[in-house]
Amino acid sequence: MPPITAPSSAPAGAASGAWRGALQGTPLFAALDLGTNNCRLLVASPSGPAGFRVLDSFSRIIRLGEGLSSTGALSDAAMDRAEAALEACGQKLARRPVQAVHAVATEACRRATNGRRFIQRAERAFGAPIRVIPAREEAELAMESCAPLFRPQDRRALLFDIGGGSTEIAWIRTDESERPRLIGTISVPLGVVTLVERDGAACFAGEGFDRVVEEVATRFEAFDSVHCIRQEMRAGGVRLMGTSGTVTTLAGIALDLPRYSRAAIDGHDLEMGCADRALEALRSMGREGLAAHPCIGPERVDFVLPGCAIYAAIRKVWPAAGLTVCDRGLREGLLLRAMRERRRPRRGG
Incomplete structure (x- = not known):
């Protein structure tokens, strides 16, 4: 089962009860993902040997990469939207006894x-440091968040993350005795925001959609030739x-859900x-x-x-029999990493 023991949409009453427990000694951790399209925050407490319970969350489309x-x-307008979202996140943290905050920014801030x-402006609004992480660490965090969904029969996993400004592909060895290991990764500077800005209407037309699929597939073929993934x-x-x-939406459509449900889709x-x-x-x-x-x-x-065109390119290059859908990402990876480091015995002393 996934390690997240409460959905980010937990009712206010449940969350407030969890905060009361936190005040009695359970440490709280916060993770922020400042992406090209979204700003997302999770606050959680450790649960079990390798999981956590989500106590509070925030998600807003900010279109930082516009x-x-x-x-x-x-742009000034994009930075203003991001700053407002970060201030809202900072206000949430100011009301909570958070022990450690881990915040990262990705493709838009890299480029x-x-x-x-x-x-610098974002850190003032948020009230905590924000690291601009390289594409490889972005893939590692996605791998860390999805690792609990690997199965004993898996030898390898091919994990993709379709973002706003880029798409990350991680080729993972899962049959290690301890944690999975990243064999290789590629970051293609094509995401849903970059494609919309280049020609937003293209993917609504059959020929335009197919052109994007071919373009993206060509980028992935070189990675496949190195690692022989097919x-x-x-x-x-x-x-x-x-x-x-993209993939959680595909799953919602495939399952004919009356409304989105993380519990029904994750894993x-x-x-x-x-x-x-x-x-x-779609x-x-x-x-x-x-x-x-x-x-x-x-x-x-x-x-x-x-996003569907990028997914179709992945599907074309790597024709798997099925797809495991993961409603988790950088925030969950940051939390799991931070909690694991806290549990690790200290040397000396």
């Missing part, structure tokens, strides 16, 4: 010419795993035929249908099909 692909810099200057898949024991809004094994049918259903909905769907909504309309 305009970045054309100007090379973060922007004014990224470093913005981070060959490993044919030999068996390789799990394809996805962590992003769900989606047979590839079901995923293919869900992809076709492509046929049009903007109005996507906006009206309870698993999508108007804020995400523009991003769904670009």
